[in-house]
Amino acid sequence: MSIYKQTCTNLLDLSVPQISSWLSSFDSVISDCDGVLWIYGKALNGAADVMNQLKAQGKNIYFCTNNSTKTRAELLTKGLELGFQITEEGIISTAHATAAYLKQRNFDKRVFVIGTEGITQELDFVGIRHTKAGPDYMQGTLGEFMAQHLKLDTDIGAVVVGFDEHFSFPKMTKAASYLSDPNCLFIATNTDERFPMPNLVVPGSGSFVRAIETCAERAPIVIGKPNPAICESLIKQKKINPSRTLMIGDRANTDILLGYNCGFQTLLVGSGIHQLSDVAQWKKSSNPEDKKLIPDVYLPSLGELLPALVESQSGGSY
Known part of the structure; x- marks a missing residue:
């Protein structure tokens, strides 16, 4: 279990050793697509570099989208064109x-x-x-x-x-x-x-x-997020260990809630739907359902993790 469980800790506030420790706490990454990796036909700045770097460090990478307008083959083509090193087996789509x-x-x-x-x-x-x-x-x-x-x-x-x-x-x-x-x-x-x-x-x-x-x-x-059924086969086939899996998303009521429902660690990015102001409201709320939407950690955008990723590997500072 993450030491940052549902604290919405900003990763940019952590030291290199803390980032390294956080990176070592998960083996698999499941990322939402729209609003996290790209918006329509344009990759978000640094997102491909981060995902490719995580893959290079040995993480199992999966893209999980609620977008039903494309087949897995079409999503694969789009991802490769935008610079992401993925396979069709690593794509989880609602269609x-x-x-x-x-x-x-x-x-x-x-x-x-x-x-x-x-x-x-x-x-x-x-x-x-x-x-x-x-x-x-x-x-x-x-x-x-x-x-x-x-x-x-x-x-x-x-x-x-x-x-x-x-x-x-x-x-x-x-x-x-x-x-x-x-x-x-x-x-x-x-x-x-x-x-x-x-x-x-x-x-x-x-x-x-x-x-x-x-x-x-x-x-x-x-079928789609936040229903844990969309990741059921990965868990049953032991392709991922829920407690050592990171779910990345921009929408709390689908991505972060999926992470909560499956026992994943969670990272909210501010490049899409939900922002820190939303998290602040959920923290104040007396509704227990709102508490499930609070992520473990936060980044303004996924690309901002790249310097910390690189420095954590070299043991430097940023």
């Missing part, structure tokens, strides 16, 4: 995990997908039938839509909801209608409320999931 969840349960019906081709391609890889990703426009008035255009399939056995820039009233109506059957599975790739973007709010998958949840009057099975 891949969703397909695996259904495959493991011998799912043999068709999936109604609210999402992108990241989900449908992963379903294709495991031989699960599905509806197409893309627009489903509202046609005519509500009355015309209901009477003339609304057609429900009879072979849908699951509704999967992820990020969908074409989210629409017809999709919402169909999803809730399918889910009126209690045997139809309701699966959310993740419940992230929004994407980390400067000066702009971009709705995340959670916004669509909550809309369907409200309409269907059902709660979904959540």
